Amino acid sequence: MTATITSPAFRENAHQALQDKQLQAVLGTMRTGFSVKRAEAAAALPEFEALRDSARDIKNHTLAHLDLYLEQYEAKVTASGGHVHFARDAAEARRIVADICRALGAKTVTKGKSMISEEIGLNDHLEREGFTPIETDLGEYIIQLRHETPSHIIAPAFHLSAAQVEQDFRRVHTQLPPERDLSEPVSLLNEARQALRQHFLAADVGITGANFLIAETGTSVIVTNEGNGDLTQTLPKAHIVLASLEKLVPTLDDCAQMLRVLARSATGQDSSVYTTFSTGARRASDPDGPGAYHVVLLDNGRTGMLGTSFQEMLRCIRCGACMNHCPVYQAVGGHAYGWTYPGPMGSVLTPALIGVEKGGHLPNASTFCGRCESVCPVRIPLPKLMRHWREKEFERHLTPATTRSGLALWGFFARRPWLYRQATRLGAAALALAARGKGKFASLPFASGWTQGRDFPAPEGRTFQAMWAAQAGKRRLAGAQPDVKGQAQ
Amino acid sequence: MPQQTASPKLPQHPRVGLFVTCLVDLMRPSVGFAAAKLLQDAGCHVEVPAQTCCGQPAFNSGDRATAADLARAMIRAFSHLDYVVAPSGSCAGMVRRHYPELFADDPDLRGKANAFAEKTWELTSFLVDVMGVSDVNARFEGVATYHDSCAGLREMGVQAQPRKLLGSVRGLKLVEMEGSDICCGFGGTFAVKYGEISNAIVAEKTARITESGAPMVLAGDLGCLMNMAGKLSRQNSPTAVRHVAEVLAGMDELPPIAAPAASSAAGKGGV
Numbered sequence: 001m002t003a004t005i006t007s008p009a010f011r012e013n014a015h016q017a018l019q020d021k022q023l024q025a026v027l028g029t030m031r032t033g034f035s036v037k038r039a040e041a042a043a044a045l046p047e048f049e050a051l052r053d054s055a056r057d058i059k060n061h062t063l064a065h066l067d068l069y070l071e072q073y074e075a076k077v078t079a080s081g082g083h084v085h086f087a088r089d090a091a092e093a094r095r096i097v098a099d100i101c102r103a104l105g106a107k108t109v110t111k112g113k114s115m116i117s118e119e120i121g122l123n124d125h126l127e128r129e130g131f132t133p134i135e136t137d138l139g140e141y142i143i144q145l146r147h148e149t150p151s152h153i154i155a156p157a158f159h160l161s162a163a164q165v166e167q168d169f170r171r172v173h174t175q176l177p178p179e180r181d182l183s184e185p186v187s188l189l190n191e192a193r194q195a196l197r198q199h200f201l202a203a204d205v206g207i208t209g210a211n212f213l214i215a216e217t218g219t220s221v222i223v224t225n226e227g228n229g230d231l232t233q234t235l236p237k238a239h240i241v242l243a244s245l246e247k248l249v250p251t252l253d254d255c256a257q258m259l260r261v262l263a264r265s266a267t268g269q270d271s272s273v274y275t276t277f278s279t280g281a282r283r284a285s286d287p288d289g290p291g292a293y294h295v296v297l298l299d300n301g302r303t304g305m306l307g308t309s310f311q312e313m314l315r316c317i318r319c320g321a322c323m324n325h326c327p328v329y330q331a332v333g334g335h336a337y338g339w340t341y342p343g344p345m346g347s348v349l350t351p352a353l354i355g356v357e358k359g360g361h362l363p364n365a366s367t368f369c370g371r372c373e374s375v376c377p378v379r380i381p382l383p384k385l386m387r388h389w390r391e392k393e394f395e396r397h398l399t400p401a402t403t404r405s406g407l408a409l410w411g412f413f414a415r416r417p418w419l420y421r422q423a424t425r426l427g428a429a430a431l432a433l434a435a436r437g438k439g440k441f442a443s444l445p446f447a448s449g450w451t452q453g454r455d456f457p458a459p460e461g462r463t464f465q466a467m468w469a470a471q472a473g474k475r476r477l478a479g480a481q482p483d484v485k486g487q488a489q
Numbered sequence: 490m491p492q493q494t495a496s497p498k499l500p501q502h503p504r505v506g507l508f509v510t511c512l513v514d515l516m517r518p519s520v521g522f523a524a525a526k527l528l529q530d531a532g533c534h535v536e537v538p539a540q541t542c543c544g545q546p547a548f549n550s551g552d553r554a555t556a557a558d559l560a561r562a563m564i565r566a567f568s569h570l571d572y573v574v575a576p577s578g579s580c581a582g583m584v585r586r587h588y589p590e591l592f593a594d595d596p597d598l599r600g601k602a603n604a605f606a607e608k609t610w611e612l613t614s615f616l617v618d619v620m621g622v623s624d625v626n627a628r629f630e631g632v633a634t635y636h637d638s639c640a641g642l643r644e645m646g647v648q649a650q651p652r653k654l655l656g657s658v659r660g661l662k663l664v665e666m667e668g669s670d671i672c673c674g675f676g677g678t679f680a681v682k683y684g685e686i687s688n689a690i691v692a693e694k695t696a697r698i699t700e701s702g703a704p705m706v707l708a709g710d711l712g713c714l715m716n717m718a719g720k721l722s723r724q725n726s727p728t729a730v731r732h733v734a735e736v737l738a739g740m741d742e743l744p745p746i747a748a749p750a751a752s753s754a755a756g757k758g759g760v
Binding site: 011014015018031327328330331332364365366367368369370371373374384387389390391392393394395399403407410411413414415417418420421424427428437438439440442447448449450452453454455456457458459460462463464465467468 | 509511513514515516517518519520521522525537539540541542544546547548549550551552553555558559562590639640643644668670671672674675676677678679680681682683684685686687688689690691692693715716718719720722723744746747748749750
């Protein structure tokens, strides 16, 4: 079992999201938020496009030699006093984390932001096992209070307004005076910091994700804007890094290159406020740091993507630029996608990890506008990979019967040009007649998905090919040089 | 997106196959005649080989076999021509970007598909980048805003060319809307299969069109145009919707898309 899956109900989820006025108001801010900042950051760096090429190449190289780099990474982590645990699936990863916590006699577990933790449903498991997980990233903290899941991979509480967060804080932080002023977003931040401080000090184990794992040094790297990750990983007795195995890069230099595209693509910052490198446990000479350092490396279906066209998806560095630029994400938000990863990257990754039977809607719910690919820092051809999922669905007869029969009927005519021309000639004339000069249809039985919110323009009434042929005939009769070929079948 | 460069041995009067596209053929033949006029004015010999569809709907639905069948027929029908030009970035993009992908593992057709892709162009970029047209010698009174259709923009590099040509139209003023490069929500079968989402996206687009203040919106792809026209019509908006080729060919008598046949006043871009 992993995190709860509602992807098969994508259509219903999207319907709910479109009716949610509060959500729609928040999503409306996206138009002028992340995408404008990313564009400015990219424009300000002349070598940005070259850096994207380089980031793509680094990841391709790593994936081509993943076995070697995993071995090198494990050896380096071990040499620096840490432990690497390989987890085949979500259940194994959860068990490994819980076992480490239990062995340390832990009660409170603080957590930096980790999408892998969301993917494997770690918090619920830790609670069931008697531990108290506390999310320390502001967005994650908020959604933990609300028992929700992230709606965006870098801005987990993106779907919420400040007013909603204020309500939650007043509901939960009951020890604070009710008359306090929380009208400014910064006052919410300060209150969360205050509430979290005691947890940081009380925590026995700190769990973080990793933006990168460096093979040559055995280092894990996190980027944050709040500094919560640093307190999470340095104060407790043990630091557990929870990461999927494609986070690897070969060298520190490679990591530096990746960092140059990450923040710019994500938030438009040159660099995140905090970039923290962790290598092993506290040494005798270190003034502070965790006594134990564990890395749990999750597969959960990823190695099955190697050697397929979906291997390209494993380049993803989780910047969120694809969803920030996606018209579908902007319309329905992240929760509609129904699992951990929303937006275009989720539409490719989710079917690979939970199965295309459950995730099949996602790669279909795209206009193929290509804006995601145009901003992806590692140049993942997201529309192409979504199309590959559609091909898999078609091959396996998972495509809805109405789509299949519609395609078959259309394909029958389109393969027979003469028949096609007769059918379209009659069709155009019939439709134009039915429109009775109004130029449009308010409803059409075979396209209700269209006409529910839009009129359907009526055809002019004759097909181009029929008109062109008729004109060419006239030209020939008039003795003009024919400049048309191929009307006759 | 790298710009395709014109062939160095360009004939003075190239033979151009008009790839009219199935939507234009069926829904708005005037766009085909506008395209033919623009190509002929630029010195091309225009031919119209018998054609049906490039196969994009099948390709994007995961049905590669049907897509490949239709692609083979296209390649055959246009094989004798110097260029293939479509009044659509999406259909031209299907040929230029995806035919090579479709036949990548087919040693017999790979070469032909690549050559076919190389000679296929979207109309406005062909006029500007290959034929060197800078003035279409047309008149169209009114103010217009231009929507960059996604495939034309991102697969074919169509952005400056239509604006350059529109800039040469006497009487026409072009104003930019915010986010002209953001999808209108059409997406082919997506518009019907996920109609509710598609409708929400196009509502955003029509809001930006309306904010621009222009009484007319233009684009280079009929699918997007039908989507925007359908939404504007449902919103009882007076905004006229036209294919860019209609304006470049000076077809101001033609009613805008989704407008009633009689209202030729709206056909002049709300002037």
